[in-house]
Each structure stands twice: as C-alpha cells, then as structure tokens.
Amino acid sequence: MSWSGYWSRRITIEHRLVYKVSDDNLIIAQCRYHYQ
Template identity: 55%
Template sequence: MTYGVRLVLSKKTRAAVFQPEFIEDLRFWVETDRKLALRAFDLIEAILRDPFEGIGKPEPLKYFTPGAWSRRLTQEHRVVYLVREEQIDFLQARYHY
C-alpha cells in the first residue's frame, strides 16, 4: 500500500493525489532545475483544469494502466498521471513511462 498527499481544490475539480514517487521527482527538479520544476507545476495546474487537453501534448498511455495519461515535461521526461472519476493520481515526473 502506498500513501500519497491528497489535495482537493473545489467541488467541481477532481482531487489531486500525489504519490510518493511523484513527490520525490518534484523534489529532484526543485533541487536540480528550478525551470523544470516550475514547468511541472504548470502541468499539474493544467491537468487539474482538464486532464485530457492543454499544454504538454497530453496522450493516453496504451500499454500502461487504463486511464493513464502523460504530458511532456521535456523531450526526455514526462508527467504521468492516472485519471479516475473523482481524483487524479500523479505517478511520476521524471523519465519516460
């Protein structure tokens, strides 16, 4: 069982659940590349507004868990998240899926 940080912005939006690996990845970007850290936060905001459209070229992941999507952080790194009816699980923010 993993534990994540849960954030609920309003009744209209899905809850955001940040898995430990995702938090670790964000911490890595804050310590090593602040520009990428800010981009990651921009992607998080965009995903919470609309998980299927927006910046970062959202794409469903075919060979991952059903409901999993990714957005480009850089050419090499992706933000991977899982869209559920009432929440979005943020899974990772480094490397490819």
C-alpha cells in the same frame, strides 16, 4: 505494474508525467525522465 488507463504527457523533451484520472481525483504515478 500495469499502465492500462494511465496517460503520459511530455513536460520537456527529457521529462514526462504519467497520470490517471479517477472520479474527481488526479493520480500521479510517475514524474521523471522517459524510459529508453
């Protein structure tokens, strides 16, 4: 999967939210720990 166009936001030190805004929609791609 290409992550081009997606944003990553830190929720806590360990967890991140990966999402994309498309028109009037918020697409959540991943809501889990950050890769290492």
